[in-house]
Amino acid sequence: MTSTQARNAARPWLLLLPLPAMLLGAFTAWRSGAPAGAFILNAAAAALGAGVAVLLGRQPGLTLPRAATPLAVIAILVTASTLLFPGLEGIHRWVALGPVRLHASAIATPWVLLGMSAALHQRLAVSAALALSMAAVHAAQPDAGQGTAFALAASVLLARAQLAPWPARAATCAGVLAMGAMAWLRPDPLAAVPHVERIVQLAAGLTPVLGAVAVLALALLLVPTVPGITVGRDLSLGLAVYLAATLCVPALGNFPVPVMGAGAGPVLGWYLATGMLMAAARRPPGSSPPRRAPRPPRGGTLEA
Incomplete structure (x- = not known):
């Protein structure tokens, strides 16, 4: 690993970035009369997530890409397992671990994007299958928030699959976006919980300056x-x-405000994503998936 890669991989300060949002969320909830104790799970998730991110960041650069596809499949199955748990008013987004309910997609989606990116330039069919499967789960739950976020990210990745012909890329992107839109057509009767989905509005209600600080704290993510x-x-x-x-x-x-709103799932998901990026920084030169070489002109030669 080069010195530049070592510097990129060893960025422990990245793990501190969620703290302003978490502290501001707990403070806002307390000042607004919401149960600040709900944020204890956020703190526990941050401690656990930071440890996992450090472990991921220490993996050799090719370890995660090689295991990315099976990990992505497991992530999709975990998200789909929410359909087996009792839902809330017909909504199935959470995995129950004793008294704790975790937003499964918030934890699983980074793994699916990792699997897609690892297969993107070599096996478009694998990336497409992962994307369509996860999008279908979001539509079935339904979870329009996660469904939209994932569909946009997956479509951007699929559009970059340069080894695949553009009609295949366009069709796959259209399918994923259609699945994301389908989640909006399903009924979602759940009301907003102020300290989960409306935490930024609560902060702005206390003082406009606090609302602006809340937006900046979220941007750090x-x-x-x-x-x-x-x-x-x-x-x-x-x-x-x-x-x-x-x-x-x-x-x-x-839909929940990540990290700042009460909820352990988005906190864990952010740390997992950051750990994956830290691990990617350790990838040795020349290990990126091959890309399509530029086509020569009709004369049969390439211009430098």
Whole structure:
């Protein structure tokens, strides 16, 4: 591993980025009369997630890509298992672990995007199958928030599969986006929980300055995907689109605000995504999947 890769891989300060959002969320909930104790799970998830992210970040660069497809399949199955648990008013988004319910897709989606990015330039069919399967689960739950965020990220990745002909890419993207849209057509009667889905509005209600600080704190969650902070263009781009979309969809419906709102699933999901990017920074030079060579002109020669 080169010195540049070592610097990219060893960025422990990335693990501190969720703390402003978490602390601000707990403070806002307390000042608004909401149960601040609900954020204990966020703190526990952050401690667990940081440890897992460190372990992921220490993996050799090719370890995760080689295991990415089976890990993605497991992630889809875990998300689909929510359909077997008792739902809330017909909505099935959570896996129950004793008294704790975890938002499964928030934890599983980074693994699916990892699997897609690993197979993207060699086996489009694998990436497409992963994307369509996860999108179908979101439509069945239904979870329009996660469904939209995942569909956008998956479509961006699929569009970059340069070894595949564009009609195949276009058809797959259309299918994934259609599945994402289908989740919006399913009834979702769940009301918003203020300290989960409306935490930014609560902060702004206390003072506009606090609302602005809340937006800035959430923006910090995108820093690990910024070029130059970590590497792995496909994975970082897919995760950037996904994370940005999860921050935006609460404005469109009753969907949890990641990290700042109460809920352990999005916290774990963010740390998993960051750990994957830290591991990608350890990938040795020349190990990226092959891309299609430029086509020569009709004369049969390439111009430099």
